[in-house]
Amino acid sequence: MSAMPIIYTSQKSAWMDSTIFVEWFTETFISSVKAHQSKNGKRKKTLLPLDNDPTHSSCDILNEKDEFIKVMFLPPNVTSLLQPMDQGVIETFKRYYRKELLPQNWLAKALKPFAEGEFIKECMLEVCGVLCPEKKNEFEKISLSRRTVVRRIEMIANDIKTTLTDRMAGFESFSIALDESTDLSDKAQLAVFIRGIDKEFTVTEELLTLQPLKATTTGEDIFNEVQKFWPTMVKINWSMN
Template sequence: MASFVISHKIVKHSKTFSEGEFLKDCMIAVSDILCPESKKKFESISLSRRTVVRRIECISEDLTDQLGIRIKSLLWYSLALDESTDISDTAQLLIFITGIDDQFVITEELLSVEHLKETTTGDDLFESVSSCMERFGLPWDMLVNVTTDGAPSLTGKNSGLLRKMKDKVLAMNSSHSMLSLHCIIHQESLCKSVLNLKHVVDPVVRVVNFIKARGLNHRQFKSLLSDLESEYSDVLYHTNVRWLSLGKVLQRVWNLREEIVKVTEMKNTTMEFSTQMKNREWQSVISFAVDIIAKLNALNLKLQVKCVFAHEMYAEVKSFQVKLMLFSRQLKEHNYAHFPTLQLQTIATQSAEKYSQQLSHLNEEFVRRFADFKLLEKEFALLTVPFTIDIDSVPAEIQLELIDLQNDIVLKEQFKGLELMQFWSSLQKDKFSNLQTFTRKMFTLSASTYICVQTFSTMNLNKSKCRSQLTDVNLTSIMRIATSTISPDFEKLVKTCSQLHSSH
């Protein structure tokens, strides 16, 4: 069993297969000190590269089997899809499933990694998804929604994957339609582009890269910061403009602006940043950028929290939209209460109006990009505030049950003290069957593909330049083990392994 447990840990921590031999050497060395009498036990553990590979494949098969058993009990499910190319130029399609059973137990797991060797058209992707669903016995008419990052091959109007999946669902059950959503985190990131901060970002990126790229300058900068007793010992290195890192870069550069200007002057280097920092108008622009990007990044981090339902994520977005309109009104009135960096600057009326207008445009972009989620507002309201929603606004098959629910004083009190899912799962199945069917569907909605993005990070960490020859089977095993919340049945694995050995 020890070799299975260690192999499992190796994958969970994205270590190479050959790490097992190193770990075995460490254990044997430590056993000499702590438990010499057990040294032979450690020596008997098989952790060669080949053994670790076999163990990992067995663990992956076990997790797949356990997932298959869970899938059989699901009443409804949704999928999150994302496609990316690995270091060997192989397109990898990740398929994650979120499902719910009769007891309102949620299953969220990696369903499959589909390896696309040639083209990645809508037809290719549909064939891969269909094959995956067939392998796991997933009925099309139980599919509630599919969420993607909006790539053309996935969302094409006539030949994209989503179009083909919707047609398939309707063909299987004409009374059931599949929802399609654009990843809420991806949409939020795209909204930021409307701010058009390139004239701020470019000078900041150039000066940071100048400091980091020249070793001498970098050492002098660190020394200077030390002399000035700055709270920052370094500047974050910014190469590609990713919003989360950009927010940190802007904040840190702003706080170190005087030190940075001194460094560039010491090197007799003319940098746009140093020149611009003498301009009050540009100082106010970068101050505005620091504050608004910090707020956008705070929203982004809230949306990345694990185990958050679609209605909760959309509530965060709606809340932010209301805040944007408040900020816009306040800036127009020269009220900078929620913009601490900007508040310290001297702001011209014209600039304040420009910032106000930018926030108004940003809000409009949020409205446009989250139109698909807005269409679900009534459904979200029924799920979260069932005792106050208008009976006439819900589907006919739910109305009578909802009337019974709203007029049940005991249930109304229970609703106040229970978590949302606990409340809905506690209802009498025979009395509120349609309501429970509706809420199960809502709880399975996949609002983002962030779990796919995280998994691609795992893929890139494992299938790197040093491990570019990793086989598709090995890669699939690694990604399943690395992402799974299911515990391997180690006892069963050991028993199966022993039976195989005895049969030989």
């Protein structure tokens, strides 16, 4: 992280707080301004506008840090007009994201054939034509072809796998549970569940994988199957369980 051209810090609730802000202001912002102005051989007055976030220290405290740097808070209720990310960018992105991925998520959870995506789209267009015809063009842009559904379900699966892998890397201890059953075609499947706890005592319990059992389903077969996928899928040691 130190080799990257970014400033990184952490906080338990993953939010900015007054300690982090003052540290950034004194050690990063003021230092950067001084370094930039020293190249020109002269210190100049600098203004830093801030919104009224409660994590920001008072102007009086901040303005005492350097005589050439002045901090000024913006007037109340204007951040939505002045700050680009407060102008609906995130909300718009979330809406487009849900529009593109929700139907595929429904199909995957319901174990429906991927080809039914087009049928779902037809139903959506019919309902839209009755309830909100002015939005029908937006619904027509949604692609629910079999290939698109497959690709997006793979994206969802990869995202879930990455998130679970990151969580498992922080486990202090863990346990696994195994359940042998059969699928719709009566083929034996091994469901592996993992339960772990991290330093913050946050408990995670998820389905880790579903592995096919090709031959018999004895205890030895199940153990060998776990031994086979464990090193490639799980980056934690058996000694932690």
